[in-house]
Every structure is written in C-alpha cells, then in structure tokens.
Amino acid sequence: MISEIRKHPGQMAVMVLITLFLLAFLVVPVVQVVFVAFMDATTGGFTLLNFKDFFSTALFRESFWNSIYVGGMSVLLASAFAMPLAYFTSRFEFRGGVIIQGLGIIPLIMPPFVGAVAMMMIFGRNGSINLLLEEFLGINIPFMEGLNGVILVESVHYFPFILINLSAALQNIDRAMEESAQNLGCSGMRLYRRIVLPLAMPGYVAGASLVFLKVFDDLGTPLLLNVNNMLAPQAYLRIASIGINDPMGYVISVILVVIAMASMWLAFLALKGKDYATVQKGGGGLAKRRMRPIEMFFAWIIVLIIMTLVLAPHIGLSMLSLGTIWSYSVLPDAFTLDHFRAIFSETPEYMTNTVLYSALAGGIDVILGTAIAYIVLRTKLVGRQWLDYIAMSAVAIPGLVIGIGYLRTFFDVEVPGMDGQSFATWWVAIVIALAIRRLPYALRACSAALTQVSVSLEESAENLGANKLKTVYRIVIPLMAGGILAGFVTSFATAAVELGMTLMLVSKNADGPLAYGIYVYMQSAAGRGPGAALGIFAVLVVGLCTFISHVYVDRRQRALGMKRDD
Amino acid sequence: MNQNVNLAGHGSPVGVDIKGVNLSFGSTHVLKGIDLQIKPGEFFAFLGPSGCGKTTLLRLIAGFESCQSGEVLIGDRDVAHLPPWRRDVGMVFQSYALWPHMTVRRNVAFGLEERKFPRAEIGPRVEAALDLVGLLELAERRPSQLSGGQQQRVALARTIVVEPQVLLLDEPLSNLDAKLRIQMRRELRLLQRKLSLTTIFVTHDQEEANTTSDRIAVIEQGIIQQVGSPMELYDQPANLFVANFLGVANVVAGTVSQEGDGLSFRSDDGAVTVALSAAGQGPRSIVFRPQNLTIQPAGQPAPEGLTELAGKVSHMEFLGSVVRYQVTVGPHFLLVDSAHQKGVVPMEEGTDVNLFINNELVIDLPN
Numbered sequence: 001m002i003s004e005i006r007k008h009p010g011q012m013a014v015m016v017l018i019t020l021f022l023l024a025f026l027v028v029p030v031v032q033v034v035f036v037a038f039m040d041a042t043t044g045g046f047t048l049l050n051f052k053d054f055f056s057t058a059l060f061r062e063s064f065w066n067s068i069y070v071g072g073m074s075v076l077l078a079s080a081f082a083m084p085l086a087y088f089t090s091r092f093e094f095r096g097g098v099i100i101q102g103l104g105i106i107p108l109i110m111p112p113f114v115g116a117v118a119m120m121m122i123f124g125r126n127g128s129i130n131l132l133l134e135e136f137l138g139i140n141i142p143f144m145e146g147l148n149g150v151i152l153v154e155s156v157h158y159f160p161f162i163l164i165n166l167s168a169a170l171q172n173i174d175r176a177m178e179e180s181a182q183n184l185g186c187s188g189m190r191l192y193r194r195i196v197l198p199l200a201m202p203g204y205v206a207g208a209s210l211v212f213l214k215v216f217d218d219l220g221t222p223l224l225l226n227v228n229n230m231l232a233p234q235a236y237l238r239i240a241s242i243g244i245n246d247p248m249g250y251v252i253s254v255i256l257v258v259i260a261m262a263s264m265w266l267a268f269l270a271l272k273g274k275d276y277a278t279v280q281k282g283g284g285g286l287a288k289r290r291m292r293p294i295e296m297f298f299a300w301i302i303v304l305i306i307m308t309l310v311l312a313p314h315i316g317l318s319m320l321s322l323g324t325i326w327s328y329s330v331l332p333d334a335f336t337l338d339h340f341r342a343i344f345s346e347t348p349e350y351m352t353n354t355v356l357y358s359a360l361a362g363g364i365d366v367i368l369g370t371a372i373a374y375i376v377l378r379t380k381l382v383g384r385q386w387l388d389y390i391a392m393s394a395v396a397i398p399g400l401v402i403g404i405g406y407l408r409t410f411f412d413v414e415v416p417g418m419d420g421q422s423f424a425t426w427w428v429a430i431v432i433a434l435a436i437r438r439l440p441y442a443l444r445a446c447s448a449a450l451t452q453v454s455v456s457l458e459e460s461a462e463n464l465g466a467n468k469l470k471t472v473y474r475i476v477i478p479l480m481a482g483g484i485l486a487g488f489v490t491s492f493a494t495a496a497v498e499l500g501m502t503l504m505l506v507s508k509n510a511d512g513p514l515a516y517g518i519y520v521y522m523q524s525a526a527g528r529g530p531g532a533a534l535g536i537f538a539v540l541v542v543g544l545c546t547f548i549s550h551v552y553v554d555r556r557q558r559a560l561g562m563k564r565d566d
Numbered sequence: 567m568n569q570n571v572n573l574a575g576h577g578s579p580v581g582v583d584i585k586g587v588n589l590s591f592g593s594t595h596v597l598k599g600i601d602l603q604i605k606p607g608e609f610f611a612f613l614g615p616s617g618c619g620k621t622t623l624l625r626l627i628a629g630f631e632s633c634q635s636g637e638v639l640i641g642d643r644d645v646a647h648l649p650p651w652r653r654d655v656g657m658v659f660q661s662y663a664l665w666p667h668m669t670v671r672r673n674v675a676f677g678l679e680e681r682k683f684p685r686a687e688i689g690p691r692v693e694a695a696l697d698l699v700g701l702l703e704l705a706e707r708r709p710s711q712l713s714g715g716q717q718q719r720v721a722l723a724r725t726i727v728v729e730p731q732v733l734l735l736d737e738p739l740s741n742l743d744a745k746l747r748i749q750m751r752r753e754l755r756l757l758q759r760k761l762s763l764t765t766i767f768v769t770h771d772q773e774e775a776n777t778t779s780d781r782i783a784v785i786e787q788g789i790i791q792q793v794g795s796p797m798e799l800y801d802q803p804a805n806l807f808v809a810n811f812l813g814v815a816n817v818v819a820g821t822v823s824q825e826g827d828g829l830s831f832r833s834d835d836g837a838v839t840v841a842l843s844a845a846g847q848g849p850r851s852i853v854f855r856p857q858n859l860t861i862q863p864a865g866q867p868a869p870e871g872l873t874e875l876a877g878k879v880s881h882m883e884f885l886g887s888v889v890r891y892q893v894t895v896g897p898h899f900l901l902v903d904s905a906h907q908k909g910v911v912p913m914e915e916g917t918d919v920n921l922f923i924n925n926e927l928v929i930d931l932p933n
Contacts, residue, residue: 454661454663456659456660456661456663457663457665459628459630459650459657459659459663460657460659460663460665460721460724461665461676461680462629462630462649462650462651463628463650463651463653463655463656463657463725464651464656464676464677464680464724464725464728465651465652465677465680465681465728466651466676466680467649467651470651470680474676475665478667479665479666479667559708559710560666560667560708560710
C-alpha cells in the first residue's frame with residue numbers, strides 16, 4: 001500500500017478524493033436513513049419497533065400491497081405492449097419496424113409524472129375517450145380510477161425497457177440455433193417454445209425487473225394523480241407533513257431500497273447467463289419472413305393502437321399546453337400560446353435553474369465517471385473495484401431516499417459564509433444530489449468508451465515518449481469523447497426531469513427546477529396549462545440534446561473507423 | 567526522398583543485454599532465468615509457440631512489464647527503473663495501435679512532439695519517414711482509411727521517425743495476408759540494414775524468423791531453448807523441442823551403445839538401427855529430416871553406404887515441389903520427401919518400399 005502511494009501519488013490522490021466525495025454524499029446519507037429506521041427515537045438504541053409500527057398500521061399495510069400490486073400490474077401491461085412489437089420486428093420483414101423503434105424511445109424522453117395529468121384529461125372519467133364512449137356507446141371505462149391510473153401511466157412510459165431488452169435478446173439469437181432445431185425436426189410454435197423463448201427469457205426478465213423497480217420507486221405519478229395510498233407518496237407525505245424526525249418515512253425508505261436492490265439483483269441474475277444467446281459467426285437474428293396480407297393488417301392495427309397509447313401523454317400534454325380551457329370536453333375550447341408566454345415571463349427560473357443544475361450535475365458526473373473508469377480499468381490501485389461498486393450502487397437508491405438522507409444528514413450543516421444557510425436546503429445540495437443519482441449512467445458510458453480504447457493505443461504513446469498524464473490528455477480523452485458526451489447528455493437529460501429528490505430538497509420556489517415547477521403548477525386546475533408548457537419545454541430540451549448527441553457520436557465513431565456502415 | 571534529413575542520424579547502434587530475468591504474473595512463472603545478449607545492429611528474433619513468454623520479454627524491454635529479478639541493459643544503461651516513455655526503444659504493436667483520431671501525419675509527428683523537437687524540424691522528418699515507407703501521399707488520411715499493409719507502414723514510420731536506440735516488432739506481420747507478409751518481411755529486412763538499427767522481432771512463425779533474422783532465440787515455457795542463426799538451429803538443434811519446432815522432423819527414441827569400433831543406435835522396438843560415428847551413449851533419440859531420406863519401391867538395387875529400412879507407404883500428400891510419403895516402419899511413421907517432377911507417378915498407398923538414410927545427416931539428442 002505504502003509503495004503504491006509512492007509509485008503513483010497522483011492516481012492515489014484522485015482515488016482518495018473521489019472516495020471521500022462518494023462517502024460524504026452517497027454512503028453517509030443512505031446509511032443515516034437506514035440507521036434512523038432501526039433507531040429508537042427516544043433512547044437512540046437499536047429497535048425493530050418502527051417496522052412493527054409500520055406493519056401494524058392499516059394505511060401502511062395497504063400502501064405496501066398497493067405498491068407491489070401497481071408494480072406487478074404495470075409489468076404485465078407493459079409486457080402486453082412490448083411483446084407483440086418485439087415479435088413483429090424479430091420475426092417478420094415488417095415496414096413498421098422503424099415506427100416500433102421510435103416507439104421504443106419516445107416515452108423515455110419524458111418521465112411518467114409529466115404526462116400524468118394529460119393522461120387524466122384523455123382517459124379520465126370525464127376525459128376525451130370516456131366522453132366519446134358515453135355519447136356513442138353509453139359506457140364509461142375507469143381507465144384512470146385510483147391505482148388503475150398509475151398502472152396505465154407507468155406502463156405506457158416504461159414498456160420500452162421490456163421492448164428494448166426483449167428485442168435485443170431476440171436479435172442476438174444466432175440463426176444457426178433456429179436452423180439446427182429445424183434441421184433436427186422442430187418447427188413452428190414448438191420451436192418458439194423450446195428454443196426461442198428460453199433464449200430470449202433473460203432479456204425479458206431484465207427488462208421486466210427494471211420496469212418493476214422504476215414503478216415501485218416512482219413518487220411523482222401517484223402524487224399528481226392524487227393516489228396517496230402507496231409507499232413512495234406515504235414516505236414523502238410523512239416527512240413533508242410531520243417532519244424529518246418521524247421514523248415512518250425512514251422505514252418506507254428502507255423498504256424501497258430493499259425492493260429496488262432485489263429487482264436489480266434479479267435483472268443481474270437474468271443477464272448473467274446471457275452469453276449463450278449471443279451471435280456467433282454467421283448470420284445474426286432469427287429468420288424473417290414476409291407477412292401475409294391478413295397478418296399485415298392485424299399487425300398494423302396493433303402497432304397503431306399501441307402507438308396511439310404511447311403518444312397519448314404527449315398529445316394530451318401538447319393540447320393542455322396550447323388549450324385555453326379543457327374541461328368536460330373532448331378537445332380544449334380554443335388554442336393559445338399564453339401558457340408558454342406565462343412560463344417564460346412569470347417563472348423563467350424553473351428553466352434557467354434546470355439548465356444550470358443539470359449541466360453542473362452532468363459535468364460532475366462525466367469528470368467523476370472518466371476518472372473512476374480510468375482508475376478501475378487502467379490502474380492497479382487496491383480497492384479500485386469498490387469505487388465502481390459504490391458509485392454504481394446509487395442506481396438502486398430511489399431519489400426520494402437520497403433526498404431524505406440529505407435532509408437528515410446536512411440539515412444542521414451550515415454553509416460557511418452564508419449566514420446560517422443550511423447545506424441541505426442550499427441549491428448546491430440539489431446539484432450534488434442530482435450528480436450522485438445520475439453518476440451510474442455517466443460512469444457506464446465512460447467505462448464503455450474506455451473499454452473501446454485498446455490499451456495498445458496508450459502503450460504506443462508511452463513508447464513514443466508521452467508520460468501517463470500526457471497520454472490521458474492526448475490519446476485517452478479524445479478517443480473517449482463520444483462516450484463522455486453521451487454520458488453527459490444522459491446525466492443532463494435525466495437530471496432535468498428528476499422529481500422525487502428535488503421535491504425533498506427544494507426549500508423555496510426560486511430554487512426549483514423544471515420537474516418541481518411542473519409539480520407545483522399541476523396542483524391547481526388553472527396551473528395545468530403552464531405546467532404542461534413546462535413539460536413540453538422539458539421534452540424538447542431532452543429530446544433535442546439526446547438526438548444531437550446521438551448523431552454526433554455516430555458520425556464520430558464512423559469517422560474514426562470504430563463503427564462500420566452496415 | 568528528402569536528402570536533407572537522415573533518419574539514421576543517431577550514433578552507432580547499441581546492444582541489449584538481458585541478465586537473469588525472472589518474471590511472474592501472480593503464481594504463473596512466465597520468464598525463468600532469461601539470459602540473452604543481442605549485438606548492436608543485429609536483427610534478432612524471439613521465436614516460440616503462443617504463450618511461451620516471447621511477447622512478455624519484448625514488453626519487458628519496452629517497459630510495459632517489470633521483472634521480479636534480473637536486469638535489462640540497453641547499450642550500457644540499466645533501464646529497469648525507467649518508465650516506458652524514458653527508454654527510447656521504438657515498438658511496433660501487433661495491432662499497429664494507430665490513433666484513429668489523428669491523421670497519418672499527426673500519428674507520425676507524435677513522438678517528435680513529445681520529444682520537444684522544434685516545429686520547423688518536425689515537418690521534414692515526418693515527410694522523410696513517410697517517404698521511406700512510401701506513404702507520403704497518404705499523409706492526410708485517417709488510419710481507418712488505410713489498408714492493413716499501409717497501416718503497418720505508418721506504424722513503422724511512426725516508430726523509426728524518433729530514431730529509437732532499439733526497434734521492437736511484436737508479430738508485425740500477423741495481421742497481413744500471405745502475399746503481403748512475404749513482401750513486408752523483405753522490406754523490414756532492407757529497412758533494418760539501411761538504418762543499421764538493433765531490431766528485436768517477436769514471431770511464432772519460423773519462416774518469418776528464418777527469412778529476416780541474423781539470430782533467433784527459441785523460447786518455450788519461459789526458458790530459452792537455444793540461440794543461434796536460423797541454419798544452426800535447423801541443422802544442430804539443441805533439443806527435441808527445437809528440432810520439432812523448426813521444420814518437420816522424424817524423431818525415433820531408442821538407445822545408443824558401443825558396437826564393434828563404432829556406435830550404434832537401436833530403437834526401443836528394434837525396428838530402426840542406425841550406425842553413428844559420434845554420439846552420446848545411453849537412452850537417446852535420433853532426428854532426421856524428411857529430405858534426408860530417399861525412397862524406392864522394394865526390390866530395386868540399394869545405393870552404396872546408406873542404411874536401409876524396409877516399410878510400407880501408409881499415406882501420401884502432394885505438396886507441390888515435393889511428394890511427402892508417410893511410411894510405416896515397424897511401429898514408427900516416418901515422413902519422406904521426394905522431389906516432384908512433371909510426369910512422375912507417385913507410389914500408391916500400400917506399396918512396399920525401402921528407405922535409405924545417410925548416417926552423416928542423422929542427429930542424436932537426449933530424450
């Protein structure tokens with residue numbers, strides 16, 4: 001250990017700094033939360049009493065089961081959306097393939113809570129669809145009643161996780177696997193059941209457990225749909241109404257973390273054995289055939305229905321943002337740009353704050369991500385792997401829990417020179433919390449980029465006289481640029497629409513980012529228009545950034561010959 | 567070529583001394599007591615099967631590995647504690663390792679920039695190096711726009727432009743197709759002569775080593791088996807591994823004992839006996855090459871003074887210039903090459919034949 005410090009003092013110093021940062025802003029706050037959940041509020045000793053209280057309260061028991069139910073049902077509904085789409089693209093030469101790919105991305109641009117109110121306007125009891133149904137068929141379907149609404153909104157948003165993972169798994173199946181089964185006399189549904197499904201299963205399970213995790217942790221959607229008898233809203237309401245000393249918020253946080261870790265573990269286990277499904281030499285993907293006209297007809301109908309559902313939140317949000325009054329009618333009464341004017345003139349701080357916070361968080365993330373990736377992949381420092389594990393563990397911590405942890409840990413910490421300003425309610429805390437929460441995305445992007453850089457490219461620079469630092473600066477960083485940018489954009493885009501954590505940490509409206517603004521506006525009927533306009537702004541910013549970085553990274557990779565034209 | 571810039575500008579070439587080097591990765595002992603002296607200006611090859619440690623030894627010289635004991639001297643300088651960027655040895659990587667984000671010109675200029683050459687000097691030197699490998703007109707291209715052979719030349723130009731004291735080549739020809747490989751190895755040899763640059767070449771291909779190198783070290787399991795010129799290694803292998811690794815060899819195990827005035831080798835089963843003029847006694851193996859044998863159908867008159875072995879053709883391969891027969895002699899399968907001329911009908915499988923060995927060509931080695 002001592003000799004290592006002597007050999008690479010620079011590397012060691014960077015590693016120590018990063019470790020301290022992660023300890024202070026990730027490990028300590030989360031451990032605090034767990035600690036308080038098991039602490040006797042009066043004596044300070046260890047106790048299970050809080051958990052006993054939790055499970056003996058009818059409201060909490062109901063919330064617990066509701067969260068499980070909503071998570072499970074969302075997985076089922078999302079699977080119902082994703083499976084036919086994945087089947088069409090993997091099995092047939094289908095023109096709609098491009099549309100399906102687009103469907104896989106659109107929902108991810110916007111977190112579910114943004115579109116929740118818009119969905120209410122379309123599918124609610126007095127929404128467009130039910131008004132039409134009542135007029136023509138005399139029926140009213142409770143799409144959005146209570147938990148149904150949460151399930152519908154969540155599955156419309158998160159089904160792409162299943163679609164993407166399942167499609168990838170199906171496309172990775174070597175055609176020779178299918179052909180050798182046919183060669184041995186197996187075909188049709190039997191072939192599907194015995195060969196294709198087992199090979200695609202890991203991809204499906206990974207996608208499904210991700211959906212469950214996202215839904216289980218989501219705070220914004222149930223809050224905006226006014227469904228409070230679920231776990232995340234209960235935790236928020238307890239802390240917000242009773243205060244940061246109420247143990248129930250911490251107990252719920254621990255439960256959220258445990259369930260999140262369990263579903264991540266499930267996804268990890270499912271993907272661990274995926275090696276056997278990867279393409280070997282020869283043709284990739286299953287044999288595709290042309291659809292018969294009747295098949296084509298039904299395929300298009302299914303794709304169009306799902307497309308309409310997926311676009312519903314976006315369409316609804318657009319109409320909300322452009323409509324004057326939209327109540328008890330299929331469409332808004334008239335259209336106007338007033339709501340957009342309103343957000344730019346009355347509350348521009350929501351947008352400027354978002355750009356500031358997200359850009360800072362994204363910047364911190366790619367700097368940390370590049371440094372951690374380099375330490376893990378290119379140095380021999382003891383404990384480097386742990387740095388990666390700790391940074392990645394943020395993925396399993398719901399934003400709400402980080403928010404609670406920050407309040408608990410930093411509420412009594414004063415910012416020096418700011419006259420009694422608590423660190424927990426300072427805007428910088430929001431930036432750091434966003435950076436910590438989005439670090440895993442940036443870290444994976446940076447690691448992937450560094451893995452693509454062959455070590456011999458660095459060794460040849462050293463061989464020609466460049467030292468380690470010079471090599472990093474002249475060879476490693478330029479070659480990682482695409483991945484670093486992708487990591488920045490992912491961090492930036494997802495930080496821009498993070499709600500759970502910001503709700504806990506924003507102490508005054510002037511410090512609030514977009515997501516917070518949308519939440520505040522959507523509380524009142526009059527605020528729905530400006531709230532939706534903010535939502536549209538968010539979608540445009542996130543969508544544009546993602547698109548531009550995608551085009552840039554793709555071009556660059558082609559120019560460097562790291563990716564060939566297919 | 568730009569006459570104003572002379573790439574072989576550094577002083578007289580230097581040698582490389584490797585003394586008692588031991589290197590382990592964890593519990594795997596990769597290099598075991600390596601001692602080697604590479605002479606100044608020599609073209610030297612490390613030859614061995616994959617995993618024998620030859621690339622590790624090269625990387626040790628370049629400074630990318632460090633050894634637990636022993637020392638590496640370049641010229642008379644102990645480089646063991648120098649990082650790669652202070653060693654002044656040029657290495658051409660197996661994958662070429664050209665930086666994809668830089669043009670050919672920027673790739674070649676890199677080493678000069680790191681050595682803080684004045685800008686005015688870098689340009690002409692880069693052009694001279696590119697001219698030397700015949701790629702001057704491709705200077706503004708990106709590596710991804712070049713063929714494998716061109717990338718190889720750029721890698722070479724990038725290395726020699728800094729005029730390193732020693733040139734290290736790590737399987738530089740393995741990614742080229744067969745025809746290009748033959749052309750490149752000739753060019754490498756010519757270039758090395760021109761620059762009189764001490765060069766170490768790592769390969770698993772004996773033909774590559776034979777055709778380029780002044781001397782070869784055959785390495786197996788982290789141990790140097792033999793050092794010598796290509797012909798010495800082929801004609802006087804030090805052990806059975808070297809005999810088998812370089813070229814095709816017939817190996818028969820048996821015993822050498824005194825018989826009358828001379829020595830005689832007798833295989834364990836008695837099927838092969840050969841009189842030897844000089845050999846170690848006791849359990850030994852004899853080695854002879856397929857071209858050391860002549861083959862005749864049984865019943866034809868025997869040539870004078872050769873040892874005769876009776877056998878049967880069990881397999882025949884046509885290799886173009888020769889026909890290679892596998893002949894069963896007792897329990898042994900011996901390979902015999904017979905020069906092929908147009909119109910000659912080869913012997914069929916199952917033909918009874920006699921083999922003749924010139925005893926002088928038989929090598930005896932310890933088992």
